[in-house]
Amino acid sequence: MTESEGPGEAWSAVLAAYEQHLRAERDLSAHSVRAYLTDLESLALHAERLGVHDPQNLSIRTLRSWLANLQTLGRARTTIARRATSARVFTLWLARTGRAAADAGALLASPKAHRELPVALSEVEVRGLLDTTAGSLAVDGPRGLRDLAILEVLYATGIRVGELVGLDIDDLDRGRRVVRVFGKGRKERSVPYGLPASEAIELWLERGRPAIANDSSGAAVFLGMRGSRIDQRAVRRIVHERLAAVDGAPDLGPHGLRHTAATHLLEGGADLRSVQEILGHASLGTTQIYTHVSNERLRAAYKLAHPRA
Template sequence: MDERTIQIRNEYITYVRLEKNYSIHTVAEYEKDVDEFLEFLKAEGIYTLESITYQEARLFASRLYDRDLSRATISRKISSVRSFFKYANAQYAIDDTAFRLLHHPKKEERLPAFFYVEELEKLFAACEKENPRDLRDRALLELLYATGIRVSELTSISLPDIDNDLGIVRVMGKGRKERYVPFGSYAQSAIERYIEISRPILMKTITHNRLFVNLRGGPLTARGVRHVLDALVDRASIQSNVYPHMLRHTFATHLLSAGADMRTVQELLGHSDLSSTQIYTHTTKEHLRRTYMNTHPRA
């Protein structure tokens, strides 16, 4: 690409990281998507952003479809490039019509998977021993289910973020948005025992203030949380495809099923848009329908 395009690209990545204050993960996705688009242009013999027309935008989208990517992934990549051109238009008056005219693919209507109460009880039973690892895993599981926080939010929690007396945790969500989420007595008790008994043993001589630590004493990562959950699922003999975000889905689904209002659930989850929370109403309705069809004598 020409030097000007590379300059705009670098400025844009700096813009989303510093001015938009996006998370490291989100910035990495933007950077990857924009670089992928620039590589596409290079392969097509196009080296300046001014040369982009709607035809090139359509061709880029069709190449994404040819790779059998999910609609959500394609939509994200198009959004990334559209945002890049919007920045180039605002800063350098480069025409961004091509990607403004490009339509997003409709997302698949997939309902979020969640745990049933019986499955959750099996998970909790799988970490009921009093050894350091089980005490940590119990606290981690209780906090995820009690608050519905994202795994990235969980792994960034520090000791000062937890107020165990009030039962409140401070989390830093997407876009560096801070919120306070309450948790109940089960999580409160599990966290207290973990901090007092388990964490000092796991930490050994290592010093840091992250709440959850791995078995070597270092801060627990998102991959580490996945490993913990996989081990619990294996011990609980749950036969399903389980991933950490299911606990967030379960939190929201169980609250709405029990009568919680959607605005409250939206705030607890840290959703900026109510439409992101509304998907869980479809889950609860589908759950009711299936239960009815499976149990009513004349269904």
């Protein structure tokens, strides 16, 4: 069997039921569901090559063989770790729904993924990014007002690019300067933003958006130049292009501004739990990576400034 043929009948039926579970009961995004299924289709194909044609017959040995094969194929440790997680969640569901006698993945270990420290802009670089964008408003018109508002909101709130493009006007509490965000799994949270972001939003909504909006705009806060809701690709392009105009700034996308917001919050004295809530992280461990970024920057500053460093 080749990968292009896909899993056999028994696997396909169970994976279809699992997909329904992910969509209906866990309320995952289409992207997350597709990621889970891609991982499990890889497992199914490997298991069938070993003669395991029904997921009820999965064993820890088959699961470990699959992960070992991924390592042999040169897959990144992060990929293998993610697939191990997908498998454990799946085998637990098999056992709980009576599709397997036991949870085959209960003892399946993940390789420890090496986590690269996220790159963050310095405060000087952020100021350069925002000042350069603001300085071009006379030339750029509505596009510049939109770009400035997008950059200010991304940096002020640390929200994900997918959360940004999904914002509707009713999600903005403009008086209290709070934005309602729907994160992963449609989990709702409220994130504050400061006066500079508020001013940029007001300029965009009052002067920029009306010049672009049309019947396709709906309630979207941010629009593409043709009037419909802006997409993630366009936002990424905006961030890359605007950063390219800042001397010495690294080439980062919207997620880089999320990293930057988190790092600057911690460096400014915010506690880890508050930053976790602002970012919408399910696990505090995910947020803790930014403490390492702050420590690295502190060490670098010490080496530059202290006479006996």
